[in-house]
Amino acid sequence: MKHTLCTFLTAGLISVAGMALADNGILRIGTEGDAPNFSMADAAGNVTGFDADVANALCAKLEMTCQFVVQSFSTLVPSMDTDRFDVIISGLGITDERREKIDYTIPYASTPQYFVVAKDSPLASAKDLDTILAGLKGKTVGVVNGTTYARFVAKMAPEATLNTYEATTQQLADLAAGRVDAALSDSPTWADFFKTPESAGYTKIDLRILPTADHETLGYGMGVGLKKGNAALQAKLDSAMCALITDGTIAASSMKWFGEDYTLPCAK
Amino acid sequence: MSTDLLTLLTDQGWALALAKGCALTIAAALGGTALGGVMGFPMAVLRWRAVPVLSQAVAVYSGLVRGVPGLLVIYLIFFGGVQAVETLLHLGGNSAILGFVMAVIAIGLISCAYSVEVFRAALQAIPRGQVEAALAVGMSDLVAFRRIIAPLALRHALGGLNNVWQMTVKDTSLVSVVGLQELMRVAAIAAGVTRSALVFYILAAALYLAITLISQALFLRAEKALNLSFGGRS
Amino acid sequence: MTLDLELIAMALPLLATGALVTIKLAAVGVGVGLPLGLGLALLRLAPNRLLAGLGDGYAGLFRGTPMLVQLFILYYGLAEVPVIRQTPALWWFFRDALFCAGLAVVLNTTAYTSEIFRTALRAIPQGQIEAALAVGMRPWTLLTRIRLPLAFRNALPVYASEAITVVKETSLASTITVLEITGQAKRLMSQTFGILEIFALASLFYLVINLACLGAFAVLERRQARGMRP
Numbered sequence: 001m002k003h004t005l006c007t008f009l010t011a012g013l014i015s016v017a018g019m020a021l022a023d024n025g026i027l028r029i030g031t032e033g034d035a036p037n038f039s040m041a042d043a044a045g046n047v048t049g050f051d052a053d054v055a056n057a058l059c060a061k062l063e064m065t066c067q068f069v070v071q072s073f074s075t076l077v078p079s080m081d082t083d084r085f086d087v088i089i090s091g092l093g094i095t096d097e098r099r100e101k102i103d104y105t106i107p108y109a110s111t112p113q114y115f116v117v118a119k120d121s122p123l124a125s126a127k128d129l130d131t132i133l134a135g136l137k138g139k140t141v142g143v144v145n146g147t148t149y150a151r152f153v154a155k156m157a158p159e160a161t162l163n164t165y166e167a168t169t170q171q172l173a174d175l176a177a178g179r180v181d182a183a184l185s186d187s188p189t190w191a192d193f194f195k196t197p198e199s200a201g202y203t204k205i206d207l208r209i210l211p212t213a214d215h216e217t218l219g220y221g222m223g224v225g226l227k228k229g230n231a232a233l234q235a236k237l238d239s240a241m242c243a244l245i246t247d248g249t250i251a252a253s254s255m256k257w258f259g260e261d262y263t264l265p266c267a268k
Numbered sequence: 269m270s271t272d273l274l275t276l277l278t279d280q281g282w283a284l285a286l287a288k289g290c291a292l293t294i295a296a297a298l299g300g301t302a303l304g305g306v307m308g309f310p311m312a313v314l315r316w317r318a319v320p321v322l323s324q325a326v327a328v329y330s331g332l333v334r335g336v337p338g339l340l341v342i343y344l345i346f347f348g349g350v351q352a353v354e355t356l357l358h359l360g361g362n363s364a365i366l367g368f369v370m371a372v373i374a375i376g377l378i379s380c381a382y383s384v385e386v387f388r389a390a391l392q393a394i395p396r397g398q399v400e401a402a403l404a405v406g407m408s409d410l411v412a413f414r415r416i417i418a419p420l421a422l423r424h425a426l427g428g429l430n431n432v433w434q435m436t437v438k439d440t441s442l443v444s445v446v447g448l449q450e451l452m453r454v455a456a457i458a459a460g461v462t463r464s465a466l467v468f469y470i471l472a473a474a475l476y477l478a479i480t481l482i483s484q485a486l487f488l489r490a491e492k493a494l495n496l497s498f499g500g501r502s
Numbered sequence: 503m504t505l506d507l508e509l510i511a512m513a514l515p516l517l518a519t520g521a522l523v524t525i526k527l528a529a530v531g532v533g534v535g536l537p538l539g540l541g542l543a544l545l546r547l548a549p550n551r552l553l554a555g556l557g558d559g560y561a562g563l564f565r566g567t568p569m570l571v572q573l574f575i576l577y578y579g580l581a582e583v584p585v586i587r588q589t590p591a592l593w594w595f596f597r598d599a600l601f602c603a604g605l606a607v608v609l610n611t612t613a614y615t616s617e618i619f620r621t622a623l624r625a626i627p628q629g630q631i632e633a634a635l636a637v638g639m640r641p642w643t644l645l646t647r648i649r650l651p652l653a654f655r656n657a658l659p660v661y662a663s664e665a666i667t668v669v670k671e672t673s674l675a676s677t678i679t680v681l682e683i684t685g686q687a688k689r690l691m692s693q694t695f696g697i698l699e700i701f702a703l704a705s706l707f708y709l710v711i712n713l714a715c716l717g718a719f720a721v722l723e724r725r726q727a728r729g730m731r732p
Contacts, residue, residue, distance in 0.1 A: 033457070034457060034460055040461070041457060042281075042461075043280065043281040043282050043284065043285035043454075043458070044281065044285070045449065069367075070449070071367075071446065072445070072446070074688075074692040075346065075347070075446055075692070077692075078347045078691070078692065078697070079346075079347075082347075082348075084366060084367075145688075145689065145692060146692040146693070163599075163679040164679060164689065165679065166445065166677070167456070167460060169459075169460025169461070170460065170578070173460070173463070173465065173578055173581065174581075174679075177581040177582075177587065177597070178587070178593075178597065179581070179597050179599070196463070198463070332705065332709070334666075335666070335670075335705075335708060335709050335712050336670065336704070336705045336708045336709070337670040337671070337672075337673030337674075337684055337708065338670070338673075339673045339674065339676070339677075339684050340673060340683075340684050340687060340701065340704055340705065340708070343684075343687065343688055343691060343697075343701070344697065344698070344701040347691050347697045348697035348698055348701070434565075434566075437568075438567070438568035438569070439568075440568075441568035441570045441571060442568075442570060442674075444570070445677060452568065452570060452571065455571075455574075456574070459574075459578060463582075464582070465574070465578040465579045465581075465582055466575065466578075466579035466580065466582050466583065469571055469574045469575040469578065469579045470575060470579065472571050473567045473571045473572070473575065476566065476567045476568055476571060477562075477563065477566040477567050480565075480566040480567075481562075481566060
């Protein structure tokens with residue numbers, strides 16, 4: 001009895017102090033595992049992609065071992081709240097609303113977003129955001145549940161019907177099947193999509209949508225998410241991240257996976 | 269087409285992944301059914317004996333869980349219950365085990381609600397005379413319960429438990445939506461990565477069918493064996 | 503725990519919209535699945551071995567696999583088949599997530615319903631059937647006047663719980679973008695993080711629908727019993 005009480009108390013104390021860092025040198029990373037080029041889990045459970053590169057680079061800098069936890073994107077933030085992993089690295093956008101639930105490192109990258117529609121859609125040649133948003137009225141738009149761009153469409157085009165998916169691959173499958181009139185996602189996702197034969201009848205609307213279009217929903221770029229109030233871990237991750245941005249590690253990985261450099265300058 | 273399938277399964281390693289998924293599905297279903305049975309039997313006794321307050325509490329729990337979709341129960345446990353489990357079981361942050369434990373608890377909670385009803389019906393089916401006879405020959409309540417009531421109830425319950433098991437195997441597929449890498453989740457990932465949804469979901473269906481059919485056969489054999497030891501006719 | 507009234511006020515109308523979809527899907531499941539299940543039960547009891555075997559195979563297939571897999575085959579799987587996408591009538595149907603969900607619910611409940619009515623039809627005492635044949639009833643009259651009414655009366659209480667299962671199974675539609683109760687609840691859970699409140703509210707909606715459903719069947723049962731009185 002005394003023993004269990006003891007372990008109980010210690011467990012409590014350690015988790016308060018941020019156990020992952022001090023405890024066993026393992027950094028548990030929550031990631032989607034189902035987003036092409038960002039986070040791809042293979043049959044053996046290994047994760048590759050930009051998110052995995054960022055995670056592995058961080059772990060190397062901090063001299064820790066990365067352990068990936070793969071689960072659907074919309075469950076990542078709620079699970080963080082409940083200690084399934086220590087950090088989220090999953091192309092997670094920094095938003096004011098999420099900041100109430102979790103803390104972030106400095107932003108390290110930002111990918112522009114694009115709408116994709118059928119080539120014969122009247123929106124295909126749209127040139128500005130207002131035209132697109134007006135044209136979406138009464139149309140069906142596919143987005144991934146819980147993402148910043150899902151919120152963006154919900155706010156900016158309230159008269160469009162939102163189809164939300166658990167995974168990017170499901171969203172793309174439905175776009176290719178013609179079940180949605182338009183889909184919004186980031187440029188790396190589209191780069192990947194347009195390599196497939198299914199994309200033949202589709203086109204990207206030529207308008208870069210950046211977080212500046214609406215900070216409230218699109219946020220401030222991607223950061224590493226971590227549990228609230230863990231200042232020690234946050235400080236270590238921040239300085240490691242800044243070093244990785246400055247020495248070009250992040251940029252190299254971005255070029256490798258996306259063919260473009262999405263790095264944000266270290267704003268520390 | 270068939271060579272494509274072979275490439276997918278062997279060269280890209282999806283056959284092994286599906287096999288692992290099957291193993292996790294069976295393990296989660298076994299764990300869930302066992303947890304449900306272990307919790308369900310005493311709860312059923314409470315209901316059978318109409319123990320005040322506790323009996324009603326069990327009735328509310330069982331009625332609630334049987335009345336709402338399993339998917340909703342699983343969302344509740346996965347979104348809301350992780351912290352509680354981590355604190356209680358002190359798994360040292362091993363997330364692979366934690367995910368599995370969460371799945372077993374979620375599935376077990378659902379399975380238990382149905383097990384309670386099965387056990388209760390089985391207890392009620394015991395003829396009053398048999399219990400009275402046991403007490404009449406001088407058995408204490410406890411001995412009568414252990415030697416007469418519990419074995420009889422278990423035998424009556426076997427058919428119902430078979431149904432609960434079949435349902436529980438199928439319910440494990442719901443855990444895929446929150447990330448446990450069981451059969452359904454492996455199939456969904458494979459469907460997305462390889463863009464062959466039809467192939468992988470049909471494969472998953474065939475594997476589920478194999479699991480349910482084989483376990484069904486095992487249950488029937490167990491039922492026969494149990495009946496024999498009771499000198500049964502069937 | 504303090505109750506977040508603002509959250510409840512926001513969630514209620516959304517869940518109510520979801521409840522309408524749940525009711526729609528469940529109504530289709532019971533309305534179409536009940537007659538189909540009855541037909542399947544008769545098929546499975548048919549003297550023709552092949553027909554009976556086909557019926558048994560169908561029931562075994564759908565009862566032996568999770569509905570989630572069936573749903574994903576219908577929604578994501580069939581959308582890959584060129585014939586389906588190029589045939590306007592088929593694609594009109596399979597393009598729509600709500601239709602796919604309705605179809606999955608119907609296919610699934612048909613298998614379970616057939617099991618219920620097969621048992622009920624077999625439970626009819628042989629003597630009653632012999633009596634009907636002895637007074638010269640034709641097989642069709644025997645079916646509509648004797649076997650079906652008797653089976654219905656026996657099966658109704660069991661079928662009521664199958665109807666509740668149908669209500670619950672409609673929740674899987676949420677995994678293919680249909681926003682019924684569970685879909686709305688899931689979206690709310692990932693947006694507001696008020697997990698327990700949302701769960702309680704969504705459960706309440708399901709319990710009300712279930713109770714209404716059970717009530718309807720109780721009325722039906724009483725009517726049936728009345729009709730049976732001499």
